[in-house]
Amino acid sequence: MLTIAGKTFHSHLLLGSGKFQSALQMQQAVRASGTELVTLALKRLQPGAPLDDLFSPLQVLGVQLLPNTSGARTAEEAVQAALLAREAVGTHWLKLEIHPEPKYLLPDPRETLKAAEQLCDLGFVVLPYCSADPLHCKQLEQAGCAAVMPLGAPIGSNQGLQNRAMLEIIIEQANIPVIIDAGIGAPSDATLALELGANAVLVNTAIASSTDPVRMAQAFRLAVEAGVLAQQSGLGMRQVRAQASSPLEPGFAHLLAGLS
Amino acid sequence: MPVPIANFQLTQQQFDTLQAQSCLPDQAAVQRALTAAKPSFADLQALLSPAAGEFLPELLARATQLKRQRSGRTLSLFAPLYLSNLCSNECSYCGFSRSVAVKRRILTVAEALQETTAIQSLGISQILLVTGEHQRKAGVDYLLEVTQALRPQVARLMLESQPLDARDYQQLRVAGIDAVMLYQETYDPQSYARHHTFGAKADMTNRLAAPSRVAQAGITQLGMGVLLGLSDWRTDVLLLAQHLRYLQQHWYQLAFSVALPRLKPCASQSTQQSGVSDREYLQLLCALKIFAPEISLSISTRDSPALRDLLLSSIACSASAGSKTQPGGYAVSPQSLAQFSIDDERSPQEIAAMLRVNGVQPVWQDWHPVLGRYPA
Numbered sequence: 001m002l003t004i005a006g007k008t009f010h011s012h013l014l015l016g017s018g019k020f021q022s023a024l025q026m027q028q029a030v031r032a033s034g035t036e037l038v039t040l041a042l043k044r045l046q047p048g049a050p051l052d053d054l055f056s057p058l059q060v061l062g063v064q065l066l067p068n069t070s071g072a073r074t075a076e077e078a079v080q081a082a083l084l085a086r087e088a089v090g091t092h093w094l095k096l097e098i099h100p101e102p103k104y105l106l107p108d109p110r111e112t113l114k115a116a117e118q119l120c121d122l123g124f125v126v127l128p129y130c131s132a133d134p135l136h137c138k139q140l141e142q143a144g145c146a147a148v149m150p151l152g153a154p155i156g157s158n159q160g161l162q163n164r165a166m167l168e169i170i171i172e173q174a175n176i177p178v179i180i181d182a183g184i185g186a187p188s189d190a191t192l193a194l195e196l197g198a199n200a201v202l203v204n205t206a207i208a209s210s211t212d213p214v215r216m217a218q219a220f221r222l223a224v225e226a227g228v229l230a231q232q233s234g235l236g237m238r239q240v241r242a243q244a245s246s247p248l249e250p251g252f253a254h255l256l257a258g259l260s
Numbered sequence: 261m262p263v264p265i266a267n268f269q270l271t272q273q274q275f276d277t278l279q280a281q282s283c284l285p286d287q288a289a290v291q292r293a294l295t296a297a298k299p300s301f302a303d304l305q306a307l308l309s310p311a312a313g314e315f316l317p318e319l320l321a322r323a324t325q326l327k328r329q330r331s332g333r334t335l336s337l338f339a340p341l342y343l344s345n346l347c348s349n350e351c352s353y354c355g356f357s358r359s360v361a362v363k364r365r366i367l368t369v370a371e372a373l374q375e376t377t378a379i380q381s382l383g384i385s386q387i388l389l390v391t392g393e394h395q396r397k398a399g400v401d402y403l404l405e406v407t408q409a410l411r412p413q414v415a416r417l418m419l420e421s422q423p424l425d426a427r428d429y430q431q432l433r434v435a436g437i438d439a440v441m442l443y444q445e446t447y448d449p450q451s452y453a454r455h456h457t458f459g460a461k462a463d464m465t466n467r468l469a470a471p472s473r474v475a476q477a478g479i480t481q482l483g484m485g486v487l488l489g490l491s492d493w494r495t496d497v498l499l500l501a502q503h504l505r506y507l508q509q510h511w512y513q514l515a516f517s518v519a520l521p522r523l524k525p526c527a528s529q530s531t532q533q534s535g536v537s538d539r540e541y542l543q544l545l546c547a548l549k550i551f552a553p554e555i556s557l558s559i560s561t562r563d564s565p566a567l568r569d570l571l572l573s574s575i576a577c578s579a580s581a582g583s584k585t586q587p588g589g590y591a592v593s594p595q596s597l598a599q600f601s602i603d604d605e606r607s608p609q610e611i612a613a614m615l616r617v618n619g620v621q622p623v624w625q626d627w628h629p630v631l632g633r634y635p636a
Binding site: 023042044045 | 328330515
């Protein structure tokens with residue numbers, strides 16, 4: 001179970017709805033992935049358009065919608081877009097994204113924190129896409145964010161968990177869910193993120209830009225389920241040398257303790 | 261102390277040296293470039309070379325993969341709105357040059373709004389304002405007036421006009437210009453001088469410095485390009501890429517679109533040709549996309565429907581559709597003479613239908629005034 005802001009989800013996979021070749025393919029991928037949380041880009045919402053390519057197809061899926069502020073370049077723009085989203089999409093859940101740098105689309109930490117503080121005060125459930133910086137993540141947590149979404153690698157790069165060392169610290173220190181957001185390129189990356197203790201992953205490019213997005217969505221569903229099971233079961237430690245496979249038996253421990 | 265504005269420098273010797281190298285790369289160099297994680301300028305040279313012509317399917321496959329990974333299976337549609345064909349420049353290749361006997365017209369603000377409504381009735385709300393160079397009648401005051409009037413109506417407003425001052429660009433940004441297109445035409449100083457014989461445009465240094473002024477003014481989307489056919493295209497494209505990287509290093513927030521139109525016949529030059537074949541055109545577009553996947557390739561209606569079907573479904577990020585290339589062409593005065601001939605006359609809805617068949621989603625907007633950013 002994944003709990004964010006008091007709401008519980010069975011799936012630990014979040015999906016982005018962009019980059020698909022059609023609305024139908026996006027719907028099929030959402031269904032195959034088992035996700036219950038799907039982002040949609042506010043910048044694509046056409047005011048007054050009764051039947052658009054994005055919002056209407058998402059509404060029929062019955063998932064929790066997570067509007068994102070992609071395209072906003074400053075805190076001010078993100079806050080204004082969020083206020084509009086609350087009205088247009090009818091949810092106070094928000095994925096905060098401020099990435100004014102177009103080459104790697106890296107999040108702007110200063111503007112993200114500033115916007116997060118304002119949006120939390122305005123009563124939004126804020127899930128910020130953020131740098132894999134443990135201190136920054138703590139600051140976002142203190143601002144009242146419902147989760148943090150640090151990047152595994154540059155968005156859309158499919159490079160996997162390049163920021164692993166920092167992600168491990170973020171996971172260790174967080175008191176709110178950690179959702180690894182960008183860079184997850186293969187189902188095995190998603191499994192690894194969950195094995196490391198992340199609460200969820202968000203995937204878009206790896207699914208939408210694969211040759212068969214619907215099957216790839218299913219692959220991610222299975223990979224995330226495997227990661228969750230592994231996390232719950234307790235992973236063994238990695239060792240350089242071989243170790244006896246059985247842990248010390250309780251009886252032996254008792255005997256050991258009795259030795260002078 | 262203020263940092264001096266950074267300007268890209270270029271000499272004839274630089275151009276000539278690169279041109280001398282342009283045909284040297286061999287097949288091995290092309291293969292290396294195709295698999296490079298971060299292609300270098302040498303890799304781009306290889307991808308632009310004649311040797312890479314043999315690898316066109318590989319180039320297209322790689323560029324398409326990079327485009328889809330970066331921007332998805334989507335294509336953004338826009339239309340040009342020609343505001344004025346008044347021009348005080350003499351450019352050898354242009355149907356709106358000052359000496360060409362063509363009826364001159366500058367749209368009033370009311371007429372520009374009428375044209376906008378006509379474009380929007382085609383389904384398009386991303387608009388590129390185009391003017392000839394006329395400081396007095398189509399200067400920054402006129403552009404500001406048009407921008408302010410159109411801004412609340414449209415999803416995206418871009419500008420292709422004469423180079424302006426940083427202060428003018430700043431005013432236009434505040435008024436709501438999202439992007440500025442500044443095509444260099446050619447990076448070959450000799451050819452530039454030969455083709456631009458009169459008017460402010462004859463000053464190549466000023467034009468070369470203009471993108472820096474756009475960036476300085478805080479405009480974050482810049483359109484660059486050359487007119488293929490004025491000089492050696494391999495070298496022009498390579499220098500365009502160098503200019504782009506230079507700007508990127510100095511303004512990290514700058515996003516780029518690139519358009520590389522080929523010289524076509526116009527009112528004053530009925531026979532001119534670019535000398536760049538469709539295969540070479542495809543090669544250079546793919547080369548640029550592989551070199552810099554973050555740039556958005558923009559395709560105009562100058563290209564044929566068959567070629568556009570391929571480009572729009574594979575490596576392009578944006579394209580114009582339903583274009584009219586004369587002031588008033590959509591509604592006010594549809595019979596007037598165009599700047600250049602259009603090859604793809606399909607409507608935006610027909611283009612959208614073609615895209616859907618090819619597994620690409622048309623995108624009609626990337627931001628909207630109701631989301632904020634612009635003055636009300």
